[in-house]
Structure formats: structure tokens, C-alpha cells
Amino acid sequence: YELVMVPFAMKTLYEPKHPEVERINPKRQVPVLVHRSGGGPDLELFDSTQIFEYLEDLAPDPALWPRDTAARARARQLELLSDEVYFPHIIRLMGLQGTPGDPAAVAAREGAAAFYGRIEGLLADGRPWLAGPDYSYADIAFFMAGIFGDRMGAPMPAEAAHLIAWRTRMTQRPAVRQVAGAMGRWLLGEGRPLPAFMQTMV
Numbered sequence: 739y740e741l742v743m744v745p746f747a748m749k750t751l752y753e754p755k756h757p758e759v760e761r762i763n764p765k766r767q768v769p770v771l772v773h774r775s776g777g778g779p780d781l782e783l784f785d786s787t788q789i790f791e792y793l794e795d796l797a798p799d800p801a802l803w804p805r806d807t808a809a810r811a812r813a814r815q816l817e818l819l820s821d822e823v824y825f826p827h828i829i830r831l832m833g834l835q836g837t838p839g840d841p842a843a844v845a846a847r848e849g850a851a852a853f854y855g856r857i858e859g860l861l862a863d864g865r866p867w868l869a870g871p872d873y874s875y876a877d878i879a880f881f882m883a884g885i886f887g888d889r890m891g892a893p894m895p896a897e898a899a900h901l902i903a904w905r906t907r908m909t910q911r912p913a914v915r916q917v918a919g920a921m922g923r924w925l926l927g928e929g930r931p932l933p934a935f936m937q938t939m940v
């Protein structure tokens with residue numbers, strides 16, 4: 739695949755939008771995926787969840803959603819919670835980096851902390867991955883969102899031992915190292931701080 743980065747700066751956030759993002763996603767957000775086709779029209783998708791669904795259909799082995807129907811529904815719910823419940827707090831913090839004491843920033847950090855508590859509770863039964871015995875898109879979604887959470891001032895608490903151990907397991911996976919490691923090297927190249935847990939990945 740060819741990875742295309744979009745502009746981002748603390749002052750202007752995601753403006754100006756990349757023209758392909760504007761064109762493909764009416765919500766004007768990344769990520770978008772373009773799957774070029776040999777002859778017919780290209781497939782153009784937006785929203786990480788939609789992209790996960792397509793990738794699973796395209797390459798079902800190894801499965802990245804549980805095969806059992808109920809387990810799969812639970813995994814999808816976790817992925818949704820990560821995107822729609824946890825991540826909006828982090829997006830909120832992106833616009834409040836200069837005013838960390840702002841009540842909205844405090845509330846966003848509290849929201850993120852509550853979510854960390856929820857996931858810590860889930861992992862407390864000894865499961866290695868969020869959805870159970872098998873690694874899934876739920877892990878990918880929350881790990882990637884968590885990188886931004888750490889960078890925006892809402893880190894996972896050190897005392898959440900299961901959560902921290904899960905995150906360490908994530909940083910040891912080759913595919914995670916490839917993608918998140920590249921992000922980490924980019925951050926370092928830009929002179930931006932690197933979350934401590936990413937140090938082993940760069």
C-alpha cells in the first residue's frame with residue numbers, strides 16, 4: 739500500500755483538508771482508503787470501521803474479528819466504544835492543548851480515565867486481547883487511539899496493570915511495530931515528544 743499523510747498542526751488541526759479526503763469523506767476526516775482496481779471503478783471508503791470490515795472480507799485469514807457470532811458482536815462493540823466513546827475525548831483535547839485546566843479539558847481527561855478503567859476491568863479476567871483469546875480489530879482501534887490519548891495528555895494510568903501489560907503485548911506484534919513504529923519515527927523526526935511506551939518500537 740501507499741500511505742499518504744494529511745496535514746496536521748496544533749494551531750490549525752486538520753486544516754486544510756487533503757483534497758482526496760474532502761472528495762471521498764463527507765465528514766472530511768481521515769482515514770480514507772482507495773483500493774485501485776484493474777479495470778472497473780476504484781473502491782473508495784471512509785471511516786476506520788468500514789475499512790476494517792472491507793479488509794476482513796478481502797483477506798479473511800488470519801481472521802481479525804472473532805468467528806463466533808456473539809464474540810464477533812462483542813468485539814465490534816469494543817471497536818465502536820473505542821472510536822465513538824473514548825476517542826471523542828481525545829479529539830476534544832487536541833483543541834485544548836494550550837488550556838489544560840479548561841473544564842472541557844478536565845472533563846475529557848476524566849472521560850478517558852473512565853474508559854481506561856472499563857478496559858482494565860475487562861482485561862482483569864486474564865484475557866490477552868480485548869475481545870478474548872484472539873487478537874482483533876478491537877485491539878488495533880484502541881491501541882492506535884491510545885497513542886493519541888497519551889500524546890494529548892490523557893495517558894493510560896501506570897496502576898492499570900492489565901491495561902499496561904496489554905499495551906506492551908501490542909507493541910511486540912510485528913504489524914503493530916511496523917505501522918506505529920513509523921508513526922513514532924515521524925514524531926521524532928518532527929521534534930515532537932514520543933510516548934514512552936513507543937520507545938521500543940522506533
Ligand SMILES: N[C@@H](CCC(=O)N[C@@H](CS)C(=O)NCC(=O)O)C(=O)O
Pocket residue numbers: 752766767768769784785786787821829
Ligand atoms: N469514527 C471515525 C473517526 C475519524 C476521525 O475522528 N478522524 C480525525 C483524525 S483521527 C479527523 O480526521 N479529524 C478531522 C476533523 O474532524 O476535522 C473513524 O473511525 O474513522
